[in-house]
Amino acid sequence: MSLTLATMAYSMQFADEGSTIRLHWKTLTIPITLSDSLTKQNPNIKTGSDVAGAVRRSFETWEKAANVRFEITTADKQSISASGKSGDGASLLTIAQTPENLLLFSGDTEEVSARTRTFFDRNGFITEADIVLNPYEQFSTDGSIGTFDLEATLTHEIGHLLGLEHSSIAGATMFQHQGKNGIYGLHNFNARTLAEDDISGIRALYGAKNSDANCCGSINGKLSTASGKAAKDIQVWIEETETGRVIAGVLTNSVGNFRIEGLSSGKYSVYAQDSSERKNPTAAQTFGEIEISRGKTTNFTKKLKSLAKTFDIQYVGFNGQISQLAVPLNGGKSFMIYVGGKNLDADKVTPGFNSPYFTVTPNTINKLDYGSEISVISFEIKVNSVIPNGEYSFYLQTKNKEIAYLTGSLTIESFENPWSSSIFSSVE
Numbered sequence: 001m002s003l004t005l006a007t008m009a010y011s012m013q014f015a016d017e018g019s020t021i022r023l024h025w026k027t028l029t030i031p032i033t034l035s036d037s038l039t040k041q042n043p044n045i046k047t048g049s050d051v052a053g054a055v056r057r058s059f060e061t062w063e064k065a066a067n068v069r070f071e072i073t074t075a076d077k078q079s080i081s082a083s084g085k086s087g088d089g090a091s092l093l094t095i096a097q098t099p100e101n102l103l104l105f106s107g108d109t110e111e112v113s114a115r116t117r118t119f120f121d122r123n124g125f126i127t128e129a130d131i132v133l134n135p136y137e138q139f140s141t142d143g144s145i146g147t148f149d150l151e152a153t154l155t156h157e158i159g160h161l162l163g164l165e166h167s168s169i170a171g172a173t174m175f176q177h178q179g180k181n182g183i184y185g186l187h188n189f190n191a192r193t194l195a196e197d198d199i200s201g202i203r204a205l206y207g208a209k210n211s212d213a214n215c216c217g218s219i220n221g222k223l224s225t226a227s228g229k230a231a232k233d234i235q236v237w238i239e240e241t242e243t244g245r246v247i248a249g250v251l252t253n254s255v256g257n258f259r260i261e262g263l264s265s266g267k268y269s270v271y272a273q274d275s276s277e278r279k280n281p282t283a284a285q286t287f288g289e290i291e292i293s294r295g296k297t298t299n300f301t302k303k304l305k306s307l308a309k310t311f312d313i314q315y316v317g318f319n320g321q322i323s324q325l326a327v328p329l330n331g332g333k334s335f336m337i338y339v340g341g342k343n344l345d346a347d348k349v350t351p352g353f354n355s356p357y358f359t360v361t362p363n364t365i366n367k368l369d370y371g372s373e374i375s376v377i378s379f380e381i382k383v384n385s386v387i388p389n390g391e392y393s394f395y396l397q398t399k400n401k402e403i404a405y406l407t408g409s410l411t412i413e414s415f416e417n418p419w420s421s422s423i424f425s426s427v428e
């Protein structure tokens, strides 16, 4: 477990050091070569797994979200192109144990499910992207404990193949950490479905499907500090005002600017949080509501208030484990969740939600002993049965109204979390 805190939200890959040329495919139909190492019996994939279905669905998931299409053909090709300026032009998806493929994982100190190697030209057009499933790891499609979920892994890597970088929204498919089945005692299927943050990111690159009449609008933002300087490396995110669902998040750049694109028309609440390692960070704050309309860019210029930050949340937990991965929950049930961070005191903080669909069960807040580096508290939350699927944030607040958020770390999913502490009537 590491104590580094992710600060990026959805982000792009860039062709240049100044981060101005975003990587993306020029054509909206992308040819993919599926290695027969995946279609034939393979010792790294649990026997009986639905490999063809997992491959098909993971590409379709992105096709449904944005204006891209894939053409998949199978071949007996095994190894990805070696690193360099350009590859062989074929975007390969493989799990073969060849020296070239194994090289991608030789320096790993932690378990990595897969890697994607992208080739692009100086205009930022991707010319090839090869995906290797780690031939040292085990994959499955049925949630087998200790294996990576094949569909979740592929969906994440296809995001890279399309030009997306990692997100810090914990429930996003493009979140930088991907766990195995068994974490929190659950199937790890979360990344199979895209978070709103993934959808905004991919629409920013390729636009929405033509059928989506609601998309897209953008926010052009600038944040400054209380003393008027550029507020750099600040996490900015927006939530759908009505539901509290996290829609997208980004990080301000070196001059305090940020841009969020690919948004459907609607009303959103804007939040900012300083998660950097700098001295004297400011506490989280809200900037109220912003309205987004299709085809329009809304300008957003704000000054951060100077609010002392005295504690931080870094981990969420469930079923006795804490991690940076989002906890998958279902509506109509109650769950005991854990929160870990620096300087948390169960007697001094109160948990809360921006979403109307969560409540904290009174008198369930407990302090737990997890050693001296982090403090952990637990509490029971009740999830309303009509909650829409998606990612939600929670916060801890002190009596002085200082707030710290863990953005998008609760994810409402269709697959079952059977570890609820109680199931209540669906009439609320």
Ligand SMILES: [Zn+2]
Pocket: 156, 160, 166, 176
């Ligand atoms: Zn990744």
